[in-house]
Amino acid sequence: MGITKSNLFTEEQxxxxxxxKAIGHPARVAIIQHLIKANACINGDFVQELGLAQAxxxxxxxxLKDLGIIQGSIEGSRVxxxxxxARWKEIQDLFTGLFDGVDTKGCC
Amino acid sequence: MGITKSNLFTEEQxxxxxxxKAIGHPARVAIIQHLIKANACINGDFVQELGLAQAxxxxxxxxLKDLGIIQGSIEGSRVxxxxxxARWKEIQDLFTGLFDGVDTKGCC
DNA sequence: ATACTATATTGCAATATTACGATATAAATG
DNA sequence: CATTTATATCGTAATATTGCAATATAGTAT
Numbered sequence: 001m002g003i004t005k006s007n008l009f010t011e012e013q014x015x016x017x018x019x020x021k022a023i024g025h026p027a028r029v030a031i032i033q034h035l036i037k038a039n040a041c042i043n044g045d046f047v048q049e050l051g052l053a054q055a056x057x058x059x060x061x062x063x064l065k066d067l068g069i070i071q072g073s074i075e076g077s078r079v080x081x082x083x084x085x086a087r088w089k090e091i092q093d094l095f096t097g098l099f100d101g102v103d104t105k106g107c108c
Numbered sequence: 109m110g111i112t113k114s115n116l117f118t119e120e121q122x123x124x125x126x127x128x129k130a131i132g133h134p135a136r137v138a139i140i141q142h143l144i145k146a147n148a149c150i151n152g153d154f155v156q157e158l159g160l161a162q163a164x165x166x167x168x169x170x171x172l173k174d175l176g177i178i179q180g181s182i183e184g185s186r187v188x189x190x191x192x193x194a195r196w197k198e199i200q201d202l203f204t205g206l207f208d209g210v211d212t213k214g215c216c
Numbered sequence: 217a218t219a220c221t222a223t224a225t226t227g228c229a230a231t232a233t234t235a236c237g238a239t240a241t242a243a244a245t246g
Numbered sequence: 247c248a249t250t251t252a253t254a255t256c257g258t259a260a261t262a263t264t265g266c267a268a269t270a271t272a273g274t275a276t
Contacts, residue, residue, distance in 0.1 A: 003261055004234065008159045009134035013141070021132030025264085026117035026125040029206070033121070036209035044222065051116045056265050058224055077222050077273040083210055092207040098137070099200040101144035102191055111231055112264065133234085152252065161236050166254055168234095185243040185252050218276080225270070233262065238255100245250070 016098060019091055022067050027052060027060050032083065035070065041082035043072070124206060127199055130175050135160060135168050140191065143178065149190035151180070 006014050023029060027050055034049055035041060046057045061081060064070045068087045072079045114122050131137060135158055142157055143149060154165045169189060172178045176195045180187045 004133065004135075005160065006134060009138055013134040013137040016137050017132050017134040020128045020130075020137075022128075023206075024125050024129030024132045025112065026114060026121040027112075027264095029121040029124050029128075030117055032206065033209070052113065052264095053266050054223075055225080055267075059263095059265080062224080072223095074223095074273090079223065085210055088207070088210050095203055095207070098131075098140065099196070099203070101141070102193055102196050135234095160234095162253075163237075163255080164235050167236095170254080180253095182243095182253095187253065220273100220275070222273080223271080226268085228267095229265090231262100231264075234260085236258090238257085240255070241253080243250105243252080246248085 012094075016094055019067060019069075019094065022063055022069060025060065027057070028064055031057075031060060031064065032069070035081065035083050041080050043079050043081050120202075124202055127175060127177075127202065130171055130177060133168065135165070136172055139165075139168060139172065140177070143189065143191050149188050151187045151189050 009017075023032070030050055031046060034046070043061070046061070047054050050057055052060075061070065061072070065072060065081075068084055069091070070081050071084045072081045074080075117125075131140070138158055139154060142154070151169070154169070155162050158165055160168075169178065169180070173180060173189075176192055177199070178189050179192045180189045182188075
């Protein structure tokens with residue numbers, strides 16, 4: 001086995017899980033945090049920033065891009081990345097929904 | 109390779125990533141959501157609920173327990189699980205911190 | 217055109233995750 | 247005590263992820 005049985009779960013559960021998995025690597029957390037700080041959305045210096053090989057960084061960027069979390073726009077020979085704000089808000093709402101369930105209910 | 113280079117990142121980045129990874133499986137999202145709904149914190153029927161083998165469910169529960177997200181208390185031959193609310197709040201704050209960075213800054 | 221720079225993709229090795237049957241452990245019941 | 251019930255752990259197969267060197271692709275500059 002080793003394959004996640006996505007069909008057993010709701011679409012929302014799969015979506016949340018996939019987004020969480022994308023955030024589930026420190027390099028990708030670092031990329032996101034760096035993009036938040038640097039309004040300037042650079043690329044390339046991620047390799048400097050992270051200390052990972054160029055190919056590895058490129059791979060992490062692709063994963064974030066595939067989920068729509070970041071966007072890349074070509075600028076000459078460089079690619080400028082930034083956070084997709086609308087999408088980020090969407091994701092925040094999904095997680096907020098998950099977090100907010102717990103509260104006044106008495107248990108344990 | 110295949111081993112995450114945790115030493116390259118800040119402790120916060122590693123912590124967030126590990127928590128996100130825990131949420132990064134639909135079965136574990138389902139477990140959390142079910143625990144939120146059922147104030148009653150049952151166990152066992154997770155196997156029914158999820159449609160996964162008993163051993164698999166037990167493994168997912170352990171991962172959540174290892175990160176402190178859920179707690180299990182022995183009740184006779186059963187184990188009653190529930191969300192660790194204090195911890196959950198902590199985790200929520202961590203994620204909120206990550207999410208809230210993005211906003212008014214102009215970029216892209 | 218040629219060399220240089222920046223990024224993406226491919227291929228592969230190391231490691232991690234998912235899933236489950238089988239087995240252990242422990243309480244509950246006959 | 248033997249059996250049943252509930253959960254955890256072990257061992258293992260299938261698959262996924264991480265990371266990088268090598269290579270491809272594409273723009274820049276000389």
